[in-house]
Amino acid sequence: STHESFLQCFSSHLQYSNSSLELVFTKNSSAYSSILNFTIRNLRFVNSSKPQFIITPFHESHVQAAVICSKKYDMQVRIRSGGHDYEGLSYVSDVVPFNIIDLVNLRSISIDIENKSAWVDSGATLGELYYNIAEKSKVYGFPAGSCPTVGVGGLFSGGGFGTIFRKYGLAADNVLDAKIVDVNGRLLNRTSMGEDLFWAIRGGGGSSFGVILSWQIRLVPVPPVVTTFNVQKTLEQGATKHFQKWQTVANKLHEDLFLHVVSGVANADSNGRKTIRLSFTCLFLGPVEKLLALMQDSFPELAVERNNCTEMSWIESVLYYAGFSTRDPLEVLLHRRPLTDIFMKAKSDYVQEPISNTGLEGLWQRLMEKEQSQLILSPYGGKMSQISDSETPFPHRFGNLYQIQYTITWDDDKETQEHLRWIRGLYAYMAPYVSKSPREAYLNYRDLDLGENNKNNNTSYAQASTWGLKYFKNNFKRLVYVKTLIDPSNFFKNEQSIPVLPS
Ligand code: FDA
Structure with missing residues (x-):
């Protein structure tokens, strides 16, 4: 059977192995589910199709063997590092049989x-x-x-x-x-x-x-001292007015200053009326005095004061942005949490002109429909504007004010369809206010709503362009060229992999 043949092929290709280390997990292995679930970050994919083999290489030759033998026996592979793919593409496949090459042990x-x-x-x-x-x-x-x-x-x-x-x-x-x-x-x-x-x-x-x-x-x-602040404004406290100013200054601020905005739904009063709360959160690469002077110069309306600010080391700021206390031991950064317990869907956009007040009002209204909705608005500019669009495949450089990540999370699978409908509706609403032709998107905020490859036959350049141009703009063409050159049989494929040109 393919099953046995794969295993024989795999062991015959191993140049380096230590028999005490388990390398290949099948559905019969006791550790199969715990290995599979260990880095799943989104409950939407827990009950999806399962891999035939999970290979957890300890050595590069194990990866080579896994690729050679999966190809020989026509088994698709999924490659997983941290498992955070928003659409689960590193561990889910509709095309069976498939294998996961899980790099969890290759981490030096x-x-x-x-x-x-x-x-x-x-x-x-x-x-x-x-x-x-x-x-x-x-x-x-x-x-x-x-x-x-x-x-x-x-x-x-x-x-x-x-x-x-x-x-x-x-x-x-x-x-x-x-x-x-x-x-x-x-x-x-x-x-x-x-x-x-x-x-x-x-x-x-x-x-x-x-x-x-x-x-x-x-x-x-990084300097020995960096400074953070987090200033919050609800709609009642003028959040929209501050956001309007932020839209015009955030991408022009000094490159040492990163001031992003995170939205959340909050209670406006004790009667359960909802409001939007915007958190203006900053990392400045330098001491507090210099930050206050820069803020006074470019965004005085936010009225940031010394007591809003905390000086710390850069690594403490990593703890801060990860949601830990800056007093926590650095070892918390080493924790890999097991399976998370939320369902989530995300989408992304790029904003090139400030969104009007009318646009924002409609956006806030929609966010207030879902308590677990969130936007993360990340300002561009600085070094990002100095690197050309074609330097790497990531094309979202000069001309972007900021990026939006929309997320919605929920706790019960029964609500999945309703939440997907909601976030798709929000995305449709935002169309007039964001980048167009193409409507740009960030690959790492993977979104299969943008389009998918065909499951069983090759996908044309034109079909893949529907999502490829959004992620890569003009770089998509070169990606297709490279793909065709190095993997002409299209072995490494998934729902949004780069297609191969017909020979
Ligand atoms: P995962 O293992 O799921 O891989 C993602 C994709 O890359 C899959 O298609 C996979 O096959 C492929 N892949 C992984 N390893 C590979 C390898 N070694 N060789 C070839 N292909 C490989 N992004 C960001 O830019 N800044 C941020 O701050 C955050 N924050 C963040 C927080 C949380 C909670 C999540 C869930 C996600 C983010 N992201 C992010 C998005 C993140 O960059 C994106 O999900 C990455 O693809 C995750 O990489 P992993 O290795 O964890 O994912």
Whole structure:
């Protein structure tokens, strides 16, 4: 049977194995469900189709064997690092049989302060990366995301932004080299993969191109003291007026200053009337006096005062943005929580002209319909405007005021359809106020509503363009070219993988 043949193939290709380590889990393995569920971050996908094999490599040769044998026996693979994909594409597939290559054990990190660089494996989390940098130095950091459980593999290969991206760009902008296993099971580095593939995996999504094992990154300097504040305004306290000002200044602020806005639904009074509360949350790379002067200069209306601000080290700001106390031990960054207990759906947009008051009023009304709705509005500008649209596949650079992430979470599967309908309605409502032709979207906020590949036959360039142009704009064409060159049989595929041009 395919099952036995795959296992034989796999063991015959292992160059390095330690019999005490379990490498392949089948549905009969006692640990199968716990391994599968360990990094599932969205309950929407817990009852989806299950993989035939979960392979958890400890060594690069295990990844090579998994690719060679999955290809030989025509089994699709899903590649999982941190498991945070919003549509579960790293561990769910409608095409069966499929295997998961789960990189949870490939997570070593080596920091080289002297050369201001590091090698980090895809299976490491951002929390582990930040922790390891901080152990070696308090004056270096890395511009990646703010949630510590996000995996390096998915975040880097889709772009990856966080609190210092206005100064240093995306995680993908700071990648110097990478190691990848290609469709033929070859282990390649930057030189041997060539510049086209090296370009593609820094924002084009890794899963179309191969299994990226590790990344060499440039560490970036951070000052010994940074400052944060969080100032909240409800609609009754003039949130809309402050937001109007924010829309015009946030992307022009000094690049050391990241001032994002998070919306939430709150009680306006004791009668249960709802309101919107906007949190203006800041990370400034410097001391409080300098921050207050900059705020006074560019956004005095927010009236930020010294007692709104807290000075801390950069690594403490990582704790702060991850929702921990800055007094918590840094080890909290190493925790990988098991299965989360929420259902969620997210979408993204880019805003290039300030949204009018009328537009905002309708937006607030819609958000108030759902207590568990949230927007995260992240200002662009700074370094992001200086990098050309085609430098990496991530094209959302100059001309963007900010990015919106819409999310809705719920607790009961019975409510799934209603919440999906709601967020799709909100997205339709926002169309006049956001980027157009294409309506841009962030790959790492994966959204299958934008379009999907055909399940059983190849997808045309035109069909895939419906979502490909939204994620990649003009870079989509080059991604298709690279894909066709390096994986012409379209082995690495999923619902939104890059299609292959017909030969
Ligand atoms: P996962 O393992 O699910 O992989 C995601 C995709 O990448 C899948 O298609 C997978 O196959 C592919 N992939 C993963 N590893 C690969 C590898 N080694 N080789 C090839 N392909 C690979 N984003 C951001 O920019 N800034 C942020 O602050 C946050 N914050 C955040 C918080 C939370 C709670 C969530 C759920 C998500 C985010 N994100 C984010 C979005 C995040 O960047 C996105 O979900 C990443 O793809 C997650 O990477 P993982 O490795 O965790 O996911």
